[in-house]
Amino acid sequence: MKYKKFENTIIARIDKGEDIVEQVKNIALKENIKLASIQALGAINDFTVGVFKTKEKKYYANEFKGDYEIVSLTGTINTMNGEYYSHMHLSAGNDQGEVFGGHLNKAIVSATCEMVIQVINGQVDRYFDEEIGLNLLKL
Template sequence: MHYRRLGSKWLVRLDRGDEIVTSLKELVKKEGIRLGAVSGIGAVGRATIGLFESATKQYHSREVTGDMEIASLTGNISELNGEAYLHLHITLTDATNAAFGGHLSAATISCTGEIIIDGMEGQADRAFSEEIGLNLLKF
């Protein structure tokens, strides 16, 4: 992973073999980013994506492999129990240009990843909602 800070933004390049979520958590911790927005593009060879089923309050994850373009990586940075919390979603396309995606648990870069973190002033905490079954932004 390589990155450069530009004001309140970070321009990030992930290289082949870098795992997106782990790399971004490392950067967020190192740079002390407590609140922000994430966007990116690139290519991955393996990803674990999920869908939250509201009726059962469970995530259903699946691993996908092969050459895939990141059509969109988006999400936010907040905190849960004093630790960085990344909530990321990804849209991937395959060799037929079919798109699929969901909540991003993990993805390994196959060529490159180009990500922008837009830092914000302040912080936002999360708390688990028994009713919903997710860690929601706390206001």
């Protein structure tokens, strides 16, 4: 992974074999990012996305292997209890044009991933909401 910072914007290239989730964390920790938005595109060959079942308050994971293009990767970097926290969603399409997606748990790059991280001056923490069963923004 390589990246360059331009004022409050980071342009990153995540390389073949690297996990997008891990590399976002590496950048955020190295740059001490407390709040940011993320967008990306690229190619992946092994990814896991989840769907939150609200009645059960539980995530269910779906794993995919093969050739996929990232149609959309969007998310946030913020904090929970003052520590790094990210929340990303991914949609990826196969060679038949079928798209699968959800809450991003893992995505291994097969060629490249081009990412833009827009750093926001400030900090928004999260807290666990018992009723919803998720870590929500504390605003």
